Amino acid sequence: MSWLIPDDEDDDVPYGEYADHAVRQRPNPKANRPRTKRRPEHSDAVIGMVTGVDRGRYAALIAAGADPEDPDEREITAARARELRNTPIVIGDRAQLVGDTSGAEGSLARIVGIEDRRTLLRRSADDSDRVERVMVANADQMLIVVAAANPEPRVRLVDRYLVAAYDAGISPLICITKTDLADPEPFLANFAALEVPVFRSQPGDWEDDSPGGVLARIRAALAGKTTVFVGHSGVGKSTLINALVPEAERATGHVNAVTGRGRHTSSSSVALRARTPGSASGDSGWVIDTPGVRSFGLGHVTSEGILRGFTDLAPLLDECPRGCTHLDDAPDCELDAAIADGRLDATGAGRVESLRRLLH
Numbered sequence: 001m002s003w004l005i006p007d008d009e010d011d012d013v014p015y016g017e018y019a020d021h022a023v024r025q026r027p028n029p030k031a032n033r034p035r036t037k038r039r040p041e042h043s044d045a046v047i048g049m050v051t052g053v054d055r056g057r058y059a060a061l062i063a064a065g066a067d068p069e070d071p072d073e074r075e076i077t078a079a080r081a082r083e084l085r086n087t088p089i090v091i092g093d094r095a096q097l098v099g100d101t102s103g104a105e106g107s108l109a110r111i112v113g114i115e116d117r118r119t120l121l122r123r124s125a126d127d128s129d130r131v132e133r134v135m136v137a138n139a140d141q142m143l144i145v146v147a148a149a150n151p152e153p154r155v156r157l158v159d160r161y162l163v164a165a166y167d168a169g170i171s172p173l174i175c176i177t178k179t180d181l182a183d184p185e186p187f188l189a190n191f192a193a194l195e196v197p198v199f200r201s202q203p204g205d206w207e208d209d210s211p212g213g214v215l216a217r218i219r220a221a222l223a224g225k226t227t228v229f230v231g232h233s234g235v236g237k238s239t240l241i242n243a244l245v246p247e248a249e250r251a252t253g254h255v256n257a258v259t260g261r262g263r264h265t266s267s268s269s270v271a272l273r274a275r276t277p278g279s280a281s282g283d284s285g286w287v288i289d290t291p292g293v294r295s296f297g298l299g300h301v302t303s304e305g306i307l308r309g310f311t312d313l314a315p316l317l318d319e320c321p322r323g324c325t326h327l328d329d330a331p332d333c334e335l336d337a338a339i340a341d342g343r344l345d346a347t348g349a350g351r352v353e354s355l356r357r358l359l360h
């Protein structure tokens, strides 16, 4: 799980080897593709999206037309420049690439900068840990995959995902799987007030790509967007991703042979291209899988960030006394008043409980 490795340990590459003067031009096996000019100046950098990370090596996709010298789309392998040693580089980052950006077998480019991020999904090891780990950059959406049963859905875990998404500036979606095993509605009622789009699935749904089906509706929601998929182990996230990302369209994010380290294991995050309506016109969606996320600490999120995850309670929170902590012992907290006078029903009271667990 490369993103779990603290960034300062993520830097085991002998950079000297790849310093400008030492980079050798390698023979280009693609005879019809002009060898890309070396790019010593950063102003010449080509932008590529980071699709895979493996201990100091990055897979990046240069989109068709992004490079005036070579209009072909290609996946390349890159190392980071020494000056970026302490800069986290994560899936979804738009990397500024120089050096050999041809993508030819054995070639190695260099990341010399990271474009400003639109959004940034972060986590900490646990709630008391204020050290944040950067997970994914530039995601537009978070698809929270949760099972109606087996494993039992946990309100608190979904709350945490929602808070992380709102804190990152990412729009959440929920996919509830295994609705053949249990009625998902009581669980979903906890989030009804948030108006998060919800997809419900059962076995067979992922083999049925017909219009109006749940798979087609998820595809439509992914079109033109970058969506990070999160979920507890066993909820069916891999099953869904395999349905969305046929092997042939994968940009696997695997790092090429130059590393000698082989393919990505299933435990590292990757960006995968999903066929979506309009894909042919370049409007494909990106699915970012984050396997092996065992904990989702929110130690780095401020109280304000947590409150943003509870937009359904916002009108009440606005009525609280100035400086209200909204905790159990907060005097005159409007949340208690609303539970007492019935403005919040049992589900609403559950939301307050969730909020307080995260805030304390």
Ligand SMILES: Nc1nc2c(ncn2[C@@H]2O[C@H](COP(=O)(O)OP(=O)(O)OP(=O)(O)O)[C@@H](O)[C@H]2O)c(=O)[nH]1
Binding pocket: 177, 178, 179, 180, 181, 201, 202, 203, 231, 232, 233, 234, 235, 236, 237, 238, 239, 240, 291, 292
């Ligand atoms: N009953 C039922 N089983 C399902 C459904 N969707 C997936 N499963 C099963 O649930 C199990 C877990 O599915 P995976 O896709 O491997 O789950 P995952 O979330 O990727 O789990 P990890 O690989 O551990 O991260 C598999 O045995 C699936 O066949 C469903 O809608 N109903």
Ligand SMILES: [Zn+2]
Binding pocket: 317, 320, 321, 324, 325, 326, 327, 330, 332, 333, 334, 335
């Ligand atoms: Zn309050």
